[in-house]
């Protein structure tokens with residue numbers, strides 16, 4: 001079976017800074033994969049390379065076998081990304097935002113699916129509210145919704161729960177788990193390690209642009225009996 | 240194709256939702272120019288045998304077409320870059336050519352709407368003929384497209400609003416103001432006449448005006464050739480920059 005995501009020897013500099021120092025990763029279809037690491041480790045840069053927002057200096061990346069530069073249209077069609085930054089277009093309301101995003105992916109009549117996303121993200125009552133008038137957590141939910149409009153087989157969530165309340169976090173994970181159960185591959189970045197521990201079947205730990213640990217969550221935990229993922233994380237980064 | 244139409248629709252709504260600033264305001268500006276200069280000079284000046292106020296109207300129309308086409312694509316792109324919402328158009332599988340066409344078409348539509356508004360607002364104040372409407376359409380559409388594409392480059396290049404403002408004030412404004420909007424270049428000293436021939440906007444205004452009066456400084460076929468060549472060159476450059484991801488993809 002094709003890997004959902006294949007990353008081979010990716011290097012990226014920003015000026016003198018080496019943001020990615022040769023990253024290789026393969027993520028299988030149907031995985032719930034955790035991409036963890038301290039601030040500045042290179043997680044967002046790696047995701048941006050995958051999404052075509054950042055061009056790597058060298059190395060190759062592909063989504064379901066489609067090279068992200070040579071075959072960028074197919075690669076992007078298969079990928080849904082929730083960006084880390086809280087961005088929005090102030091000209092539109094929530095439903096307009098989602099309809100427009102569907103259109104960009106070549107989908108015109110998408111209201112059934114949009115309604116379902118809104119329902120699952122507890123946004124139904126906000127559908128006709130302008131983006132400017134939403135609270136921070138609600139804007140974050142719309143970002144999640146925007147990444148899902150085209151039902152991408154591979155979904156990347158870059159800190160989707162930052163600033164989101166407990167209730168919605170539960171709801172969001174239930175929804176994402178359901179999508180994972182239906183076969184969508186999930187790649188998750190988060191600083192809430194209990195979330196990663198509970199959700200991810202496999203975890204990569206990044207530090208200074210490198211993958212320093214890569215294993216199933218169970219194996220990582222077993223290597224340090226009795227420790228929480230947070231303790232495992234700290235010990236691995238120190239060693 | 241759906242990607243193109245959606246992006247165009249979004250770009251259209253973006254200015255249409257604030258049409259008081261993006262359409263009505265430039266129409267008022269042009270009307271003020273006409274009322275002031277037209278009133279002061281109409282009695283005393285004739286150009287190509289046409290009374291000054293009549294001569295001025297097509298120039299003002301074209302000036303607003305060009306400036307607003309430029310403003311539309313450039314302000315949309317820089318705003319999206321600064322707020323970060325540019326990712327919403329960078330993540331989807333929209334081909335470069337569709338991306339280019341959507342921004343340029345929206346710019347042309349805004350330019351033409353403002354241009355039509357200026358025409359409707361000013362036509363009451365002077366006599367205006369329409370000798371060759373096809374030339375009018377050709378020059379306004381091509382001119383708007385050229386400036387829409389230029390606006391894309393400026394919007395992608397600029398990192399701050401003041402850089403874009405500098406581009407607008409030091410390049411676009413002088414190019415349009417010194418192109419013969421307010422005068423025929425035959426009234427200029429020989430040296431400045433020569434200089435004007437290097438300004439592509441001169442050909443747009445001159446050719447556009449030909450459509451109204453049937454007289455011009457340069458034959459309209461020549462002007463059209465210049466404008467088409469400029470548009471093709473600008474499109475080629477813009478498409479190349481988009482393909483490279485210049486300033487959009489780090």
Ligand SMILES: Nc1ncnc2c1ncn2[C@@H]1O[C@H](COP(=O)(O)OP(=O)(O)OP(=O)(O)O)[C@@H](O)[C@H]1O
Pocket residue numbers: 014017019037038039040041042043044045046084489
């Ligand atoms: N566009 C950019 N220009 C310059 N430097 C950048 C750029 N983007 C990221 N960097 C740098 O690259 C390094 C990796 O950043 P990145 O955003 O990938 O980290 P991260 O692992 O996502 O961190 P966080 O957990 O804080 O989100 C950082 O040192 C950052 O300052």
Ligand SMILES: [Mg+2]
Pocket residue numbers: 043044045084158
């Ligand atoms: Mg990050």
